[in-house]
Amino acid sequence: MVRSASRYSTIAIVLHWLIAAAIVFQVLIAWRMHDLKTPLGFALTQLHKSVGITVLLLSLARLAWRLANPPPPEPAGLAVWERTLAKAVHVLLYAIMIGMPITGWIMVSASRIQIPTLLYGVIPWPHLPIADLPAAAKAPWRSFGHESHEWLSYGAYALVALHVAGALKHQLFDRNMPVLARMAPGAKPRAWFDPRLLAIGLGAVGVIAAGELIKPPLPAAAPLAPASATADDDHDEHEDHDAPAAPTAPAPTPAAPAAATAAAPVASPARPTGPSHWAVARGSSVGFATSWSGQAIQGRFDKWTADILFSPDALDKSKVSVSIDLASANTGDAQRDQSLPASDWFDAANHPKATFVAERFEPAGEGRFIAHGRLTLRGVTKPVDLPFRLKIDADKARMSGVTSLDRTAFGVGQGDWQATDQIPGKVQVSVQITATRR
């Protein structure tokens, strides 16, 4: 007869519903990911990865539990084809529950652009070792991960539909076939309005609504104070107030500050004949500003050095060279910042430093100059002009300059990122230096 008492253990039941809810949510999130290049697409993908890895861990736990705790005997009266089909569907569902996350994990590990996985923005989750393979060896893994993730998702839709149809058939139409009760203890077969069945339906509506509506936190937009608050300001008074703008921005400490000089044009009676060296002081910064889908992004480089030999009276002998450690790019979002040095962006593994060397300076009005230099970035060298303002007070100098670059001319942003619809080609670079005469 019917063994109405037979049901899965509480742990098996809790894990079943948790995993089912997570998978439904996961698929809805995946359908909304569309364009991974947008901030929302990026944030949804981070959430998708987090929920997917959670499903993997829960499914492995459930499988282990099942092996240690065999399920209750099947209800009597099931036709052989029903038994066989149900078994096959269950085995294949396990393959989905474990295979989907693993193929997703393969896909992101073999991705050209290495975006780290931080589960729920907090717990670091490693890439598979394929992440360290050379680009050519990674490509087949990437397409395998991608294709199998997609095909498994079609399998998942079909299997879950069959599985739910089976559960509902026994629950709604069969006489004395307490199948749902095995996973939802107490459910009465043939009761269309059984409270457990209603709860499952309501739960499904809730999970679908959450999957459709959830707005995961977008990557940090403008975490840093403006890198150059007054660079374009015309009032010298204001320029002195650069400092108040700076305190909110953590002051980068150039790794090996270098020197430069400028003879104080008015104050110093004894002018040195040549340019002198200046040492970069704390509070100096090299920053950049761009946007992502219209959202402003401010960044800075935490490690750079500058070698400054400069005097307004000896422009022809002045020389400035700045060396920037590209791996130190900081936009205030850990995941984005870890992908910036990757080959699609700065390619810091092959070109760790960007250098700006200026040997020609042009006066451009009171306290203003233009440095005509060459910027080498990602192995490409192009002329770049940096207009800047300079104020020298005895042995202290303060300069600020802003210029704009076309990132695509240097190959910053490869593949899909070459397009300038989400991230514009023009990037503003700002430099603020406080220096003391050596």
Ligand code: HEM
């Ligand atoms: C993504 C969604 C789902 C997945 C991945 C899933 C997966 C599974 C798996 C793997 C089993 C076999 C458990 C075992 O023997 O270890 C199972 C059993 C079961 N599931 Fe689901 N399930 C899902 C959704 C649902 C839904 C929505 C219902 C009900 C409407 C349901 C009802 C049941 C029932 C009644 C059993 C026990 C069947 C039996 O003992 O013969 N499942 N499920």
Ligand code: HEM
């Ligand atoms: C139960 C777990 C998972 C399910 C059910 C699932 C489901 C899906 C679905 C339905 C898609 C859209 C497929 C398409 O139409 O192309 C998708 C895409 C994606 N999934 Fe998953 N996923 C899971 C786990 C994971 C995990 C763990 C990761 C990474 C760690 C991941 C990474 C991705 C990525 C990056 C895409 C976008 C692929 C692209 O179009 O470029 N997924 N997933």
